Amino acid sequence: MAKRVISFKLNGVDRDELVLDNMTMVDFLRKQMHLTGTKRGCEEGECGACTILLDGKAVTSCTMLAVEADGHEIVTIEGVRKDGVLHPIQKEFIDKWALQCGFCTPGMIMSAISLLNENPNPTEHEIRDGIAGNLCRCTGYVKIVEAIASAAKIMAKEVAK
Amino acid sequence: MAQTRNEYWSEIRSVYKDPKDYVLAGRGNAYVRIDAEAKVTGTAVYTDDVYLPETWYCKLVHSPYAHALIKSIDFTEAEKVPGVKGFLTGADFPEGHNLGNPEAFKELADKEPLCRRKVRMVGDEVAAVCATTEEAAEEAARLVKVEYEPLPVLLDPFDAMALDAEPIHYPADQPGTANNLSIFTVMKAGDPDKAFEEAYYTDKSYYKTQEMVHAAIEPHGAIAKYENGEYTIWSTTQGAYVSRYWVAWGLGVPESQVRLIKPMVGGGFGGKLDVFAHELCPCKFAERTGHPVKCILKRDEVFKCTRTRHPISFQIESAFSKDGKLLAKRCRHILDGGAYGGSGIAANTLSLICATFPYKVENIDMIARRPYTNHPASGAMRGYSACQVHFAHEIHMDEVANHLGIDPLELRHKNEITPYYTGPTGLEFTSCRFKECMDACAEAIDWKNRWRYPKGSGQAIGMSGSGFMSGTGFPVLVTPHYCSSTTIVRLNREGYAVVYTGANDIGQGCDTVMAMIVAEELGLNMDEVKVVQSDTTTTPWDAGSFGSRVTFLGGNACHHAVGDAKLKLLKHWAEEWGCKPTDIKMADHRVFLPGDAEKNISYNEACYGYEEKNFGRCVAGVGAYNHEGDKDVYVKNVGNYATAYSFSASAAKVTVDMETGAVTLDDFIFGHDCGRPLNIRAVEGQIEGSVLLGFGFTCYEECVYDKDGRHLNPSFRDYRFPTALDMPNITTKVCSEYDEEGPLGAKEAGEGSTAPVGSAIGNAINYATGLVIKELPITPERLWKALREHERTGKTEFGGEDLPEKFANMPPLPKRYNV
The missing domain is CATH 1.10.150.120 ([2Fe-2S]-binding domain)
Known part of the structure; x- marks a missing residue:
């Protein structure tokens, strides 16, 4: 499977990451970025446990590919607490x-x-x-x-x- | 009934805080969960979040047949997938080391870690694959070729009981002698035949409930490593020690070489009690490869291959006097056990026990049978058997009331369990506020004006009641170990305490409750009590989270442990200060003799002083608690099942769209006798979750199969349960008194509370439509059909139409268990 580099913002930090074309966002976050706060519950967009923010809007990260984040901003649960202060x-x-x-x-x-x-x-x-x-x-x-x-x-x- | 064990036990109790002084962590009873911050920030570690370097992945190969012989397994194609590292079949596990629950009879351990020769359900595990990535493991698992020889499939529990049925587990000695019963139970008391003869009113009714699943949002899974000859497994379990026993047995290694760690668990509801192939196979692969190996089930695997709630068919006969006294009950319960026993064995006896309360009935004649079928194995599920039984028996209660012309609430009051009543089979009730629960619900829902919604108007209210065991002492998965709860508490001179609890927090919040109990007795803050979560190496024995035993047994064990430590500490200071241990108080981080300013030291100083006198030995306490029941309860079916009993009542207001059959739950009131609530928000949370499960059970959820036993809706898309938009507002009325035996006066909250929900909604739907629906789930489609048929033919009772004939033609009970 081909890989490509994507540039995106993750929890406020600009990143360039090499990702597999067919990798889902939830697997990318969990397996590659080790951000395990985003959960796998059903992997078909039904349970919402993997919900993240894509440009400020809620999306299920199991039904999007990691490459789709290229040029966008992603916030996961790990990025919600700011400077040690809870939302x-x-x-x-x-x-x-x-x-x-x-x-x-x-x-x-x-x-x-x-x-x-x-x-x-x-x-x-x-x-x-x-x-x-x-x-x-x-x-x-x-x-x-x-x-x-x-x-x-x-x-x-x-x-x- | 748990008794005062010995003098030391009484001595410990003597230094417990006076209940009137409880501060419940200084925030009334609404202190926060100790794991809440980790859970809202995403740092809480669940099984799938355990990442070890160089982890490989395991995937299971499942049977597509519901009943078949395995002819051959071919890994040739699967082996070609890059990254594949190994395979397992049933032959890789010691033969005869089956998993299950030999509670009463040893043949009940009936599940091979991987099937060797025969599969008994779609989804049965026949092989496992290990690969360097999850994707490679999945692909290879798809390419494993298994040749099967299909056998006749038995999906109807009545068909499975026929003497000429295809044997599922036990081979028939000769044609016509099949025995597909996994277990059956007979429970008798009084003289039911005489009572039926003399009764003013008798009846015979049929009800049926469906198969549903636990649907915890966290899928089942495990990660294992093998180092220094020891297996370490992080698993989604509800009982670390019991799982450890079965993992060791399945692998054929001593328990001393298996460490089972329960990390955070994303809900269990009974579905994570059994031990599964996804726990055993990673262990074996870890041993063979030297890598940590992870196996996390996909959602459809959770649906197909874990456990379900028993569908039950009911035949209920009741006898009442003219003024509404329940004289006798004759019940026949048929539980579809699915392919295996496991935690499902207890369902059979429990279904009968549940039918003996919350109403007094002296004369009973009850039989429950649990045939094997080729459905997935049925297991324990929250409100174990009680949800199904109280659906049937409480719908029935309203039918009787309407026949007798007695208000249903009044009929319940006439027969309700009262404090310190002993049931006909030996259940010893203690504290009981069942009456108060029903009255609180009736008042809140305005029951006396219930006819403001005329029958058949599309709107109505319904009520129901139930009771549940609080702190069962009996295992649902028996092991040679004692079924107790144990806790160790260590007091640290640096100003904190550590509680090593065997209790398994699976989301219900018991770790928080244990911390609170310790903080309460020692006068510490919540953040000064550190909880070590269930882990077979670091925490002491506990039988698991089931049977509403955690708060009651685990809480008492914890209370006992902190009491043991406190007694040691106070005895030391009593000697120093020339007073009695009972004179000394612990509060606000101080240890002091009230009224004496000189004798007032910090917690740290108190611990330090003790250590100084005891050669540096720290203050530590050990506590244990169990229910002293008869271990043969599942054989004799007589005796007291639990240390205490909780009681619940429900009132539901529904609107039925008479055009479409859609049901809206407008309002729900729950009255609960849970003893003293240790945290009102936790109790409310448990009740609100119970209403969701009960509403799903009544109106939404059902596993659907085709004629070959294939699950047709194994996803959250096709198996729908209530969302935030479907749920009503829920009002909780705690109607408790302090229970003498409970930890800080508490009883169970959260399991029994699922039991009355379905029948309250069902009764409301029946009044709203003018029909009597006797089969679950009451989906819009079913209700629409019933409403249309009623218009055409005038028929009013729907559901279970096939049951009279089936019950009439059941074969006799097998000879070997002759009663």
């Missing part, structure tokens, strides 16, 4: 017990970030819609929805400041 969504997930086994959590948080990027003041239904592509088997989603709603309020206050 408000991460903080609210901790405080509200919005996780149990934690396997869907990275993908869930990436979807939540994408949602709040586009819609900083979502209704409950819009939050549920925003994470409808992320399956969680543990929580019944109740506390996840609560955490995202609470984070949205906190982020709105920060913006107002």
